[in-house]
Amino acid sequence: MKLRYLFLPLVFISVWSCDKKDLDFELVQVAIPELMTKTDFRNSIAVTVPKNMEEVGKIYAYKDYIFVSDINEGVHVIDNSNPVLPKAIKYINIPGNEDISVKNDFLYADSATDLVVFDISDINSISLVERLEDVFNVYDYNIPVEAEAVDYSKIDLENNIIVGWTVTTERRKKVDDQFIDIALQDGIVFSAAESVTGQGGSLARFQIVDNYLYTVGNYEMAIFNIQSLSSPVLENTQIAGWNIETMFQADSYLYLGSTNGMYIYNIENPSSPEYISEFTHWEGCDPVVVDGDYAYLTLRGGNECGQLESVLEVIDISNKSTPTLAGRYNLENPYGLGIKDNTLFVCDGTSGLKLFDKADPLQIELTKAYSNIQSKDVIPLENSLLMVGGDILYQYTYVADGVELISSYSLK
Template sequence: MQLLMSLMLLLVVSSCEDQVETTYTYQTQVPVFLQVNSFREADIIIEPGKPLDNPGKIYIYGDYLFISEPGEGIHILDNSNPSSPRNLNFINIPGTGDMAINNNILYADNYVDLLAFDISDPQDIEMVKREEDVFPNLYTNEETGTIVTYKDTLITSTDPNMMWSSWGRPAFRSDFMAMESMAAYSGGSKSGGGQSYGQGGSMARFTLLGGHLYTVDDYDLRIFSVEEPTDPKYLKNINLGWGIETIFPFKGKLFIGSMTGMHIYDASNPSEPQKMAVYEHVTSCDPVVVNDDYAFVTLRSGALCRMGADELHVLDIKDLYNPQLIKSYPMENPHGLGLSGNYLYLAEGEHGLKSFNVADVMEISNNQIEHLKDYASIDIIPGPKSLIVIGPDGVCQFDYSDPEKLKELSCISVSFR
């Protein structure tokens, strides 16, 4: 009898355990169908400065810091004092992801269009040009005039198929790639040919060189003439294959990162860039920065990155037609990176921010300087006044005048943390 009662109690307990459910509230993205005419006819509104919600890309131009909100718009901050950046205003640009600035003209995508804004006076911004249908994508239906975009949405669920993203936020498996893809969208530019360019990060998809704007999407390099800055003109596109992610300019060359390798293009004739070489690697996400002799490429694993490697590759590019891998270093989950002289700053995702002395490229692992684990990071810009780091928690700036010891100057946190 005692044995029977014990068995019955065990069954009751097991039954109770089987019925336990866990409820999650999480942010994901749901599809939204838009008519092309609806966003073209809507006013681009310049709003007062507001808190960060979901930072995507960073860009600097003069004393100003630009921070994009994927799909929403661009924050403009007065960064003349990096210890106390001042929020000026917000350009409401639905469907935006990337930006670049040439001679006080800001270029940004608006779904399938390219917009140009005069930001000579950041307090009085004016849109000066819309170049239509220059960013076609897989989610455009030309017959019906509709596009598919995605909207961040809070959902409460007990679905057992839910998983945790790399930032510790829950998501459905089917939505994981969409959340990770925000990190893959941000270009480094300096100046040239009478133009005055800003500076973007290593994960940029827009960049400027030789009076031309270059953009990349999953498959193509697109070329625009911006020799007349207020009147950008689409010229052509060059198919690069698949998995194209980032673009970085250096001394008349374009270094294009993809999930399968790094493309090098000669842009000495800026309207007709010519392929010089392709360095191939295992399938991973792949931003790149370069100096005169070497390219530093991070390979990253993850759902969007086909579960590739987590490594830093160093390539000898003295012969740009024949780049050679000379050393690879294991990393944790490297994202963007920035190079300043002999110092490399590397965003390790949720694992923090690392810095290295890379004077000896064969001994980088033995020359790590710092690992700031509390700063989850996606991309980095070594700017003239500060080292700017963007991550899921916001944007932080550091004094790096002493590269051996970073000193935090300020942090702009996202509004919901």
């Protein structure tokens, strides 16, 4: 009988010990990188016939063509010589691509760590003419949003590129401050004839100004001399800020939109942009456009950027050294924006496209709202407005009281 009662405390001790041990562990969603060798990655660039788009990204206009990025995959080429009936004609497979710019029939694109150059003078025979290797820190590894940690144990970025992720659930021992910024582990950072340059939207990270291509990543700016269009030269890289998402050029200045505000750089010395000032706001996703003495930027709330409210801000930049807030207007779900004359076009996400009269920048007025569409970014061209939203490419003509639809083209 005594042995039976002596056994009970041992059971309690064992159960208590297991419970205590379990409290030291938790289930964690871990992202495991899928790798490709840099050799295979670089050999995978190809120009093919049109294909289905996986995830619609940014838009870029050049001559009679519209380029639409397939996020992290490549670029779709659309013949827009007849805006009523645009037609996909080519697909450029560029793994790790996020941005492009075009000048005089040469297309510049990022491919993860590399800058690649294509000759598009004959759109039916696009060719890769140059590659500058390892000139970028990859600024978007597309880590799955559900991931709480990243398994870096097998990453060799000297010889490999991350091309995807697998998320698994693992039982891990709790560690204080274990989940530090998963974008910054192990040095990984998560940018004669008249010249013809294309035009991107407000979400762009590439800008061509005269003989220079400016690119911006999460924290670093890379400056390429493109005087010889087919043979760009990396002239300079410099720290440009933090959490940078977009870049806009106006006059002799670059305006960098970050999650923390807007950075202003003077490019009078084009190979070495000079920091002028920073306008700081609460944290939020932040594209910016500029017209004259005012910058217009949107901050989107209720998302990974940390912003609570969604607003349009008007910034007085008449004194570049001391930009000041001139106005703030509530929005629903803003993304990109653009300017044509006195009209400010704002993509308000699922709330549609909104038009503001900015004749008086200190008191802009909402004049029109197109609420039955999704909108993400716009490019106000001379004679038409391009807009992408959801899986649709929209084209509008300007009319007296707003815009009128020319065509809507399904990108999928």
